[in-house]
Structure formats: C-alpha cells, structure tokens
Amino acid sequence: MQKNIFDVHDKVIIVTGGMGQLGRQFTRSLCEAGAKVAVFDVKIEKQLFEHYFGTYVQSDRVMDQVVDITRRSSIEAGLRQVIQRWGVPSGLINNAAIDAPPDAPVEENGPFEMYPEQSFDRIMEVNVKGIVLCCQVIGGQMAKEGRGSIINICSIYGIVSPDQRIYEYRRKTGMLFYKPVAYSVSKSALLNLSRYLATYWAEKNIRVNTLTFAGVFNNQDKEFLKEYCTHVPLGRMAREDEYNGAIQFLLSDASSYMTGSNLVIDGGWTAW
Numbered sequence: 038m039q040k041n042i043f044d045v046h047d048k049v050i051i052v053t054g055g056m057g058q059l060g061r062q063f064t065r066s067l068c069e070a071g072a073k074v075a076v077f078d079v080k081i082e083k084q085l086f087e088h089y090f091g092t093y094v095q096s097d098r099v100m101d102q103v104v105d106i107t108r109r110s111s112i113e114a115g116l117r118q119v120i121q122r123w124g125v126p127s128g129l130i131n132n133a134a135i136d137a138p139p140d141a142p143v144e145e146n147g148p149f150e151m152y153p154e155q156s157f158d159r160i161m162e163v164n165v166k167g168i169v170l171c172c173q174v175i176g177g178q179m180a181k182e183g184r185g186s187i188i189n190i191c192s193i194y195g196i197v198s199p200d201q202r203i204y205e206y207r208r209k210t211g212m213l214f215y216k217p218v219a220y221s222v223s224k225s226a227l228l229n230l231s232r233y234l235a236t237y238w239a240e241k242n243i244r245v246n247t248l249t250f251a252g253v254f255n256n257q258d259k260e261f262l263k264e265y266c267t268h269v270p271l272g273r274m275a276r277e278d279e280y281n282g283a284i285q286f287l288l289s290d291a292s293s294y295m296t297g298s299n300l301v302i303d304g305g306w307t308a309w
C-alpha cells in the first residue's frame with residue numbers, strides 16, 4: 038500500500054489558542070487524523086472543552102492546559118504536563134493571537150495618529166513575544182529531540198496593508214473607524230521569525246513555516262461582508278474548516294522539504 042505522506046497519526050501537537058474559532062478546527066481535525074493534541078489557551082471552560090472535544094477526551098487524543106503564552110513559566114508548566122503524558126511534542130501551532138474587535142472603543146479602532154501606545158504593547162506582547170516564548174520553550178525542547186514542525190499563523194494583513202476603503206461604510210455613519218496598526222505589524226513580524234528559526238534550527242531537523250490566512254466567516258455584519266467579499270477573487274470569506282488541510286500538510290512529511298516559507302491561503306486576496 039502507498040505510504041500516506043500526510044500522516045500525523047500519534048504525533049503530539051500543541052495548538053495555542055486552541056479554544057478559539059480556528060484553534061478548535063485545527064484541534065478537531067488533527068484528532069480525527071489520529072494525532073494527540075494539547076490545547077494551550079489562557080481561558081478554558083471545562084464544559085466548553087467537553088462540548089468541543091468530548092469524543093477525543095475519551096480516546097486520550099486531546100488534553101487541556103491553561104497557559105498564558107506571554108508568561109514563560111506558564112508555557113513551561115503546560116509543556117511539562119504534555120511531556121509527562123505523551124512525550125515531547127513534534128508539532129507546535131502558534132495560533133493564539135489578539136486583535137481589537139470591531140466594536141472596541143474608538144481609541145482602539147480610530148485614526149493611526151491616535152492609536153494608544155498601551156494597545157500596541159498589549160497586542161505585541163501576545164502576538165509576537167508570546168510566540169517567541171513558545172518557540173523558545175517548546176521549540177527548544179523539540180530541537181533537543183532533533184525533530185519537529187512549527188507553524189506560525191499569520192494574516193493577509195501581515196503581508197499587505199488592510200484596505201481602509203472596506204471600512205468606509207462605517208466612517209460614513211460618523212464612526213472614526215480604521216483597521217488598527219498593531220495587528221498588522223505583529224503579524225508581519227512572524228514572517229521573519231519563521232525565517233530566522235528555519236535557518237537557526239535547520240540542522241536540528243526543525244522546520245518552521247508561516248501559514249497566512251484571509252478572513253473567516255463568523256456572522257459579520259452584512260455591509261462588511263459585501264465590502265470584504267468584493268476584494269476576494271473567490272468572492273467569499275473562508276469557511277472555518279478550509280485551513281485544516283494546510284495544517285496537516287505542514288505538520289506531516291508531505292512538506293518535508295519546506296522551511297522558512299509562507300503558505301498563503303486567501304481566496305486570492307493578495308493576487309490582484
């Protein structure tokens with residue numbers, strides 16, 4: 038029989054932000070494919086965890102760890118639990134991130150000139166420092182084992198600027214709305230973090246890649262959807278399960294010659 042090059046069976050994988058919209062998808066689809074997944078999230082409600090992943094708890098394919106990725110000691114404690122139960126992970130998905138929600142106070146989503154320094158620091162702390170710490174602690178352990186794959190999750194807004202014209206419909210109603218700067222800056226930092234670590238850890242057999250997504254449908258308001266979708270050659274936002282294949286690709290032997298790269302899945306957003 039032909040070998041399945043996408044095989045992730047019994048691989049131990051950490052998904053940061055595993056309780057979020059996409060983290061849940063990655064966790065479920067990897068468990069379905071036979072991997073063992075540790076969900077690291079700053080907030081885990083037991084009932085919700087059971088609701089999302091109950092089936093896989095029973096088959097010991099998933100575990101939960103309350104981890105704040107901005108604190109090294111918290112990541113170390115989570116990793117210790119994973120190693121004790123399943124051994125050193127061979128996959129790390131740096132998925133946890135924060136952004137200002139569209140209904141945040143005006144300072145958060147206002148003009149660049151007014152963007153608060155504290156908000157910038159808060160976003161950079163989670164989206165950049167948090168990922169660097171996860172790479173140091175978890176990637177460092179993987180390097181000692183001499184194998185692994187790290188995926189840093191980026192956004193189209195990390196490779197091109199947000200198109201502020203999309204939000205014109207909000208400004209027309211008198212809101213001072215601009216997609217803020219910090220998220221974009223934080224996401225673009227990951228591109229070079231991946232390249233840096235890909236070369237640094239190449240001899241340790243650790244591959245490090247960036248995976249870039251466009252927006253995912255999440256019941257956004259109608260006007261936003263209309264504006265956003267005219268920017269997408271495929272004419273729609275992503276479904277939340279449409280990135281799972283790329284995750285499995287990057288964690289498996291199917292991508293064994295790929296490191297320091299950026300895989301873009303954006304419905305064609307950056308193609309025109």
Ligand SMILES: NC(=O)c1ccc[n+]([C@@H]2O[C@H](COP(=O)([O-])OP(=O)(O)OC[C@H]3O[C@@H](n4cnc5c(N)ncnc54)[C@H](O)[C@@H]3O)[C@@H](O)[C@H]2O)c1
Pocket residue numbers: 053054055056057058059060077078079080104105106107131132133134135163167190191192193250251252253254
């Ligand atoms: N959803 C989209 O439209 C979209 C588009 C492009 C890129 N992305 C990227 O995909 C990834 C997942 O996005 P999502 O929409 O699922 O986000 P989400 O907000 O639904 O989930 C993020 C998760 O990260 C967790 N988290 C936040 N701070 C943390 C911390 N300090 N330590 C540990 N966990 C923490 C949250 O509790 C949450 O469960 C992010 O990196 C995001 O930037 C998302």
